[in-house]
Amino acid sequence: MVSGLKQLLEQKKCFKLICGAGNENLDEVEKLVALYAKAGCRFFDLCASEEVLEAAQKGLDRVLSKEEQAECNFCLSVGIKNEPHLNKARINSEKCKRCEKCVKICPQHAISEYFKVKEKNCVGCLRCKSVCNHGAIEIYQKNKQIEEILSPLLTPHLQGAKEKDANLSPIHLFTYSPILCIELHASGVDEEDVQARWDYISKNFDGVLSLCIDRSKLSNEQIVKRIEKLIEGREPYSVIIQADGAPMSGGEDDYKTTLQAVAMAEIIQNAKLPVYILLSGGTNSKTAELADKCGIDFNGVSVGSYARKIVKNYIEKEDFLTNSVVFSEALAIAKNLVKST
16 A cells, blocks of 8 residues: 555656645545545545544545545644644634624635634634734644654554454554555754654654645755755655645645745755655646746645635535535536646
8 A cells, every 4th residue: 555655656646635734624524535536636635633534534435436445545644833734723802803804814714703713624824814903813733742643543543454464564554544644744943843753653654754844944954954864764765745835825826826836846856865745835736837847856746725725615515425516517627636737
């Protein structure tokens, strides 16, 4: 199974759907996975939550046979302290003036009519904070130890594998699970926290590791040094670098929006490291085309905000998964995006 993920990356046409590291909206996750799996996506980035994993699996079950599901790969996203992908918003009721700007701009419909944030829907994009003129939007994180996040998710799969084959060696225990990748979002400056979390994942997981990193707090030199340090001692091409140009900025479908993703990928490419490169952050249908024109040797594109936006009006319908007409219309849109990589 892990070799299958590597094969997908080595084909250099890998499309990764980012449901959102903080997206715990189970209904949306199920619908997105079902839609994009049917459209040809075989790599899914998910919040590290058992409920989210179950929702994603339901999505696969709706549209793919067990044989087809064998080609699918789940990636769990975790982060370091103060990682922006794990942000959540809340509204200070004393400062809120009920202007509704936050309600209108939220792409996840995470803000209710009572000006309360639905935590599970919030993906930390900060659009609400950017339009609030009253300082009513507060940002927080539910910081947990990496062991607390991952242990409940990985252990059940180990137990299930042992029940099927008691003679399995530890290195093969994860092959019965679609969790074939764990991604650490590590754009902060706390080197000790990054190293500690990376070490825990490396020690307890035999699949492909992914490092999502951007330039919001790190220089180009610091980024390369961090990657070199983390991949030291690992087998060549056992790590994906998700080159995050402008995190959670993929609202539009133009070259300017995706420019930073291509620039970030170029930094990784120029370092000549034995890693896979996925473009991310502001990615859209123009990303692969621009990367090709710029001479970037990349393995695929990860798309989140834009992938969710273009099918938003469809998946919000209650009968999305049972209405063949609605699903087919959304599928045509999703297929075009997947093919663009």
